[in-house]
Amino acid sequence: MESKSNTYSVDEFAEFLSVSPQYVRSLIRQKKLPAEMVGSIWLISKDITSDPNVMMNIKVDVSDQIRKEKKSDSPIALSFFSGAMGLDIGLRKAGINVLLASEIDPDTRKTIILNHPNIGLIGDINKYSISDILQYANIDDKNDIDLIIGGPPCQAFSTAGKRKGFEDKRGNVFLEFIEKAIKLKPKFIVIENVRGLLSAPLNHRPHEYRGKNFPPLSQNELSGGALNFIIFLLEKANYKVSFNLYNSANFGSPQKRERVVIICSREDIEIPYLIPSHSESGEFNLPKWKTFRDATNDLVEDDQVYIQFPEKRLKYYKILKEDQYWKDLPIELQKEALGKSYYSSGGRTGFLRRIAWDKPAPTLVTNPAMPATDLAHPEKDRPLSIQEYKRIQEFPDNYEFFGTITSQYRQIGNAVPISLGYSIGKHILALIQKKKIKNSFKDFKYSRYLNTDNVSFRKEFAKRNESKIREEELLPF
Template sequence: MGTKITVREAASILKLTEQYVRTLCRNRLLHSQKIGRMWLIEEESMLQYGLRTAHYVAEDHTIYNNQKSRPIAISFFSGAMGLDIGIEQAGFDIKLACEIDKYCRQTIALNKPNIALVGDINSCSADDILSYAGLTRSDDIDLIVGGPPCQAFSTAGKRNGLNDNRGNIFLTYLTIIFDIRPKYFVIENVRGLLSCPLKHRPHNMRGTEFPNLTFDELPGGALNFVLSLVRNNGYSFSFNLYNSANFGTPQIRERVVIICSRNGEKPPFLIPTHSEKGQYGLKKWKTFRQATKGIDKHHHLTFPEKRLKYYKMLSEGQNWKSLPKNLQKEALGKSYYAGGGKTGFLRRLSWNKPSPTLVTHPAMPATDLAHPQENRPLSIEEYKRIQEFPDDWQLAGPLIQQYKQIGNAVPISLGKAVGLLIMKLLNQENIPDYSNFSFSRYKNTSDTEWQTKFESTSSNL
């Protein structure tokens, strides 16, 4: 039997009224027992409820279980822990998660209460990180992983790169890594990192009447700067743009993964487990149908009534372009005249293909993610399956925050592929050669191709 507390004590901890706590007890949202006129509440149930709803704040804390039986990893920008779960599945022991987002912190505390939790990376030194993780300078850390905020590099943003405050956090991440000096470290980011300049020049200040772009203003300048720091600190590296579907994720989601090695040997590329049509003797890509089979209950947002009118006319795999011509302009409104393919408008998923890239809100007009048959957005349960989170993985906060956490996560199979490769490198195992494999649908995305292209561009200055 766990510790029991009174309604008054629970109300004080959760910062709720006693009347509200009694209602939670009556509705069985708290594990409790009524004795006479008094409710006695299980303390652990109260804490779990508080973490899920953010009524109880997950504070920074040191590690609670500090056994050292497996290779050691530290995680930054941990989010809902998609990358971390994959790294753990590969055999690593994650000692610390660093995350500043309120709801992600609650999610980490709900699911991984024993690991150390740290908030603001800018307020921590390398020694602070080691101390929280129960480690010292004499511990040789095997792996540090992280996906620094991608908004500064996203093609959808202003592309300020390392001049953006979030870009500066990228540099803070590297500073801590170079101080701790792990055997390996990983940088995960969006495709925009490959083309983001170190310094952005507005498009209305380009052209024949303006000076040529400077070296820092070239596409890829930010990544070139990051790689120079990696080299100057004694690490070798390899990178590519990886489609997660090639590693077992039922989703087309492409991310840059940079793997850096302290021993000076260039790491090989990740080892694929799947291919689109079963090439290389691998399994075929997983489909939406395979991923979402057997879900009993669905919690989801809803589409506005005016959008449902059009969804009722669409079959699986279709979008606005499949509407009758006379309704296409009506359905899209002013967006009809916008550039691009607009494939995210009124989009139904296909049963027998991987999902498109999950977004943080499946019911926004330009990025709809509708069920193949039902007239609704994808549910949070389907989001979890597509990103490969365990069904019992608890997500803190309201539904829209849960979508955001899963939508921003690294697919677990991609994280596992990263972990398995580094585990093989640590154990000096043979690694199969997939150098001719098409890891993504884009060209010039491997480190050698990218470097050749960047040097060619810069030589024309």
Template structure:
């Protein structure tokens, strides 16, 4: 493709056009310089930008997401597969000399390798290997700070996965590599060997101003070796410490025009049941005699099945946005209208500006926004780093429930994880990691 095409030309072309990689197109020197990897449609990056941290380079392989980046931030350097670039080449693309300090590297490596919903192949998965490449680049580029975002499953993922049907009394005991937490321990050890301190926790984005309950592990690394503080919450479900109550879906969608929405449709056979539900209700709120009929074969499966026939509530944050709002087990239906959430509503919930253009087919757009990091979480990360750089004391709320889960902070997690490993390995790792 001709790199001289205008961005209007790019938008007119088909969605299968691959935006070519290119170097940064401007060369002013911002106060704080960041490189972004696995950038998607730039939710995390927008959060950093809003606090004054400037993104110089985006790394993204997905065609639709690359077009989104090029459309909205044409001056950024763009690169593709992270495995195709050396640290030196990345510096060149970003317009940075070998002597120029990189302030921050951020990235959310593909999470499917560690998700509890998948096969959890960890670093044996191709996507897991991309994660390791990202760690290698951090250690080679030596930024002052590194931020890694991932799913909750990373906290329990083993270094090597053994299928559940191959466990039990008829099989050998799990090896050290097969025990829970091994993947994260491996990452921590690699980063510590490169001189970085590590701090992490599991954070619910709703506690930081997002109108969405979305839990993600945020790992922050400091080259100076001093441990960085946890993020400071700005909101609370129960207004703990006098914080503002969680933002609601109604607040997020306020002022959004009612017309001009783009959305996938529910099949007519499912709309029959949606028309019987009110805001905040789901399949259990249907007449009892319709439960089995509505769920079909899923009626006999375990779990609460809370995503089936789910209408969102106006007065609560949205559930975690998924990459398709009309899949039967993870429905995200409008509170009142007989349709899934629109892409315009998705953008509001993930806190993208209304004029932020998400490119590609409708399903491409849902995927990009559904995979994004809420902008509020990005802003909270930036505020923590800026507070640290200014030498200011962060606000700490003792025993604050950052998420639904306990012992997800680095200190508690380390003690519990090492306790589950063999005693000899635990002693060895504790010397290096705690």
């Protein structure tokens, strides 16, 4: 062992990492931190602090960092709520330079730095001023930012949750993002979010306080009130706003993932909808949707990494075939498999679901082995693997994800498909370059839902709110 001057004790190393001594001891027990027992104490070589792979593995979080390159080729973008950067990879592929990422999850921050070591990185946007953001992006206020892009937390607007919208702290960070984006004055702002944003209220009234015995819903409590307020803020800041609900399969992704994409321009221009590159059955002479087979047919089964289904669930998967789910079981087994959920309302399409070879995958979830959101391989008695998740979301095979297997599933499952990011990037680049965008896809079915575009939304919201309301009454605070 080296001399004591070349080593840390557990307490000294804990202070170096800004963690507890208990955390350091747990790293040693898990064999993540090389250490040697001398007498009754553990000693850690100081040399490991210069090994980036060891340090990445043992730090609770990576530090914020200022972008390491001063040069910034135009067009430039700043990314917020970046996640594992699927959207940003698509932008870069289209030719837009992403200078800054913003993320709070420690594992995802490590994933960002592992794959994009020179990028600027910050955490919770509430804690940074405009000058801080510019500093970490390594640009000054003379730079004209071309694009601010972000996918603020969607749980507050998800149809699967309580839908508290801006009353939820995750909803409030949405407003913080819009406020900072407006102050940064980019040429374009792009916001990506879940379908539920189209119908979420600005202020949620519990259902037990609705009906004939209660006052009618106010504008703020109407379906769509949250999005209406977002539009109000952006237009008040002189941004033109266009949006639609897009199925990522229409843009080359082997996955049916539907997301609202809001495009805002500082110039008073017409913003066309995104141009599809694929269609379900070859409509408009476009290539057909990509399939799970297209994405994964060259993967080797022995190389797949995945979590396991509980043994009691495997009993049913051994009966189910490709593209089947719980309703394809005999009736008695349906009741046995679902238990009380069998008698609940709703489609319950996520239970015991084998995906199809020759269709796009369903929307990836953050864990493919949860009881109500199973994503099983078409033939193998297992959930989709990490490698299959990466292919479906179109991450390069050599893209590294930090963390446990469940953390990796979550990071990949939360990402934006890279093809959709690429289509957004091409669209924004054409607008920046003032190219004429020819959209010859009249009546194209962008998603499985009707009236999800900005024109239809405004008409529908106006119908719900026939009475006039003063502008200041729109403000939630």
